[in-house]
Amino acid sequence: MAQSIEPNIADLANGWLKSYKLDYKLEQESLNSEIDKALSDYFTKNGGTGANRPDAKLLLQDKNLDYYPILIEYKGYKGKLEKLDANKQVENKTAKNEPHFKNINSFAVNGAVHYANALLHHTSYTDIIAIGMTGYKDENNGKIHHQIGVYYVSKSNFGVGQKVGDFSDFSFLKKENFDAFIKQVKTLSLSQEELDQLKEQREKEIDISLVKLNNDIYQKEKGLGENDRVYLVAASIIATLGIPGKVTPLEKSDLKSSIEEGNTDGEIIVRKIKAFLSEKKLPEEKKELIIRTLQNTLLTENINKVENGESQLKRVFTKIVDDLGIYYKIGLTTDFTGKLFNEMYGWLGFTQDKLNDVVLTPSYVATLLVKLARVNKDSFVWDFATGSAGLLVAAMNEMLNDAKNTITSPEELSQKEIHIKAEQLLGLELLSSVYMLAILNMILMGDGSSNILNKDSLSDFDGKYGFGKTDATFPADAFVLNPPYSASGNGMNFVERALSMMNKGYAAIIIQNSAGSGKAKEYNKRILEKHTLIASIKMPIDIFIGKSSVQTNVYVFKVNEKHHKDEMVKFIDFSNDGYTRTNRKKASNNLKDTDKAKERYEEVVNLVRFGKSKLNIFTCKEYYEGVIDPQNGADWNFNPTIDTKPTLEDFKKTVSDYLAWEVSTILKQRGDSGK
Structure with a gap:
């Protein structure tokens, strides 16, 4: 050697x-x-x-x-x-x-x-x-x-x-x-392709880190409820983000595990969060709400109790920073807290729990909805059941990409990016622990958090901005939604409410498919009196694998144009979306592109927009155009009717097949006898 x-x-x-x-x-x-x-x-x-x-x-x-x-x-x-x-x-x-x-x-x-x-x-x-x-x-x-x-x-x-x-x-x-x-x-x-590849790689790593972090906290840190864990992650991340030149990021060494009043680890983190939120110029009541929520966990006696020179809070903070620090530092525009949230709730064994109703949309489905709702840099997008804000994050990414690709002046582009984040997105979320995640997500994504409201979108929301221009109506022209399916009409009540507050634009929702076959008849009939159903897409059954196994559909609407009975609806069977999903706890990747998944998603968007001229991977078995009865409300789902009456074309094909067979037999016999 x-x-x-x-x-x-x-x-x-x-x-x-x-x-x-x-x-x-x-x-x-x-x-x-x-x-x-x-x-x-x-x-x-x-x-x-x-x-x-x-x-x-x-x-x-x-x-x-x-x-x-x-x-x-x-x-x-x-x-x-x-x-x-x-x-x-x-x-x-x-x-x-x-x-x-x-x-x-x-x-x-x-x-x-x-x-x-x-x-x-x-x-x-x-x-x-x-x-x-x-x-x-x-x-x-x-x-x-x-x-x-x-x-x-x-x-x-x-x-x-x-x-x-x-x-x-x-x-x-x-x-x-x-x-x-x-x-x-x-x-x-x-190139965009290389970036996407790297992003995908990093996202897989995030999944692994989240599982590790969650298992660690779950197994070793006693006495922390699910909400506490969510709040601890949110608090630790906000405290370590920092704002260049204004707020220094909290370091592990800043937590001294002291029992001195005013200087416990919890109080130090709370001070840092206050400084961060003040610098971010969040509206006062929103800031108060965030601090109040996080304080309830951070200041409890148990978590600040010092054993062997260290508080439980410092231990958990250290784990979070070590396992996740790099991902939010390098600014991945992924639905980071969505992944976190799914991980946190995914294996806690809530089966009957109401929280099980919060099923977050996978990011590639979120992007599909955003594209179907035709979101671009000038859109105003809202979501009436925000969850961890995954759909809004996807919308924001789409808007920022469109701005980057179309605006050539750097000055104008940076103004537009600020405008998109501050004024062109609005979300509503009722559950406060989930609301916290949505806020965190949008702060991590560069702060589209200003108009995420902790309100009931059905009874408590008047269509106005939650912050800044509070007297102005939010001019929504794109609506995306994954509603809680236990809501009235499987969640079509949210759809009716949101569409009624829009003047124009498009909507794309993912919902339990029984909403289109009878569960939401009355809502659907009322919706069609004012809006057009453009497309109905049957999604893969296992899209929410490990969370729920309901059959879902995506419905796409054109807003504020009544549905005529002769309107052609595009029906797509998207059961094979090209991805293979597994639900193995230890798998490094539960989602594999095994059959042109990216191309399939693109084709679905094109089919909905331009019709059957875009058929390429899919066939007529998976795509057809047909009418629905606006007075019915239960005929919204893909249902390929097979016409058994033979046509002249069928007859010609049969005859030509027969003749071809005859000819080949005769030639074969000749060939054999000529030996």
Whole structure:
């Protein structure tokens, strides 16, 4: 086995850094307390906790005065620069989505990217340069050959890292070259497809982390009810978000587990949350409600009681920050609290509980509803049973993407993004623990939380903004909904109410399909007097697997145009949506695209909008257009009637099949006799 020449590689590289007069620190030395602490808090290359020590580290500033931590890892063997996966990404995760310690340990770039993730996870730095370098000695002449890998690890690539370019030394770090290097870094952009792929990868990791966190708290922390757990997660996340330059994020070390009045861990977290919410300029009554709700859990005696020098609250806070910190720091636009919520309630064994009625919509279904409701950057979207705000998050993402793709002025785009979040989304949620999640979700998503109201949408809501323009009516033109199915008419009461408050636009709802076959007759008839049913889509039976196994349908409406009896409704059987779902507790991924799922979802949207010219994957067996009787209210579901009367076409086909068979038989006989 060749001997490692790591000392020679380190000597060579550190010599360059010295010659560029850069203030670099070696592994034992301190760069700054924030970075040092992050490295020691993060799990090590072997899976334990303790010292993560890059071989060299620097903190450089570009002309805009932005700081970039540079983390460097040396190895001394040929071929030990980097280990990439099939997608050419740094392979620091195993197929099971666990840290790939062998790669992190053995390859220079993988080690450096691992350290960079520690900084993303535990510091305020969002752009980090990870450098790996290795080399070997030429057996013939003793000359050292080296290789360098330079990767940009940031919030924008979800911490996975992107290769910057090819470099033969470190002179790109020299003061006079650094701005040009950062310019090169800034032009690295990922395609939408790559971003989606990374996002998917990260979302799977979130699922795994949430399961782990939940099991931990559930098994080891006694005396916490379900709501307490929800509130603790919400409180911990809000306290650690921070606002640059205004509110410093709460650190684990800030909690001293003291019994001194005014300084218990709970009181410290409450103070931080107050500072955060004040800075966010939330309306006073909303702020009061959030603080009151969270305080009830945070200030209880038991959770602040100190045993072995630590309170239960500090322990739980530490777990939450360690397991989830990176996901909300890197700003994944996923329905984060929705996943959390499903995880929290999913395995508590509520079968008869009313909470079981809160079934959250999977994010890909949420996106489908948003597209069917034709949401764009100028839409005003509302949801009358918000849950964890997953549908509003999906709507917000759709609106922001549309804005990005159509507005070319950066100034105008940033104004539009603010407007979308502050004024173009509105949600109502009655259950206060769920309401809390919706608020948290929208705060994490960059604050569309201003118009999420803790009100009963059926009796207590007058159609006006909840905040800001409280005298103005919310001009809704897109309605999305997954109602509680125990509500009147399976939840069609929400639909009637919302549509009656709209002047124009579209609505897409997912609901138990008995709503369309008799359970909600009276509501449906009244709805059709004012609005048009455009489409009825039968969804896969197992879409809410593990939560409930009801058959659901998506109904799409055009608002404020009465349904005529000759109106063609598009009926789609979407039982096969291309996904295979499993409900295994330990599975790393319970949703697999096994049959063109993404394309199928796109096709459904196109079929509803443009009709049968868009049939491609689906066939006439799964799509037909037909009329319904507006006076019936129970004929809304897919029901392909098979016409048994033969047509002339059928006759011609039968005759031609028969003749073809005759001819082939004759030819075959001839062939045989000619032997």
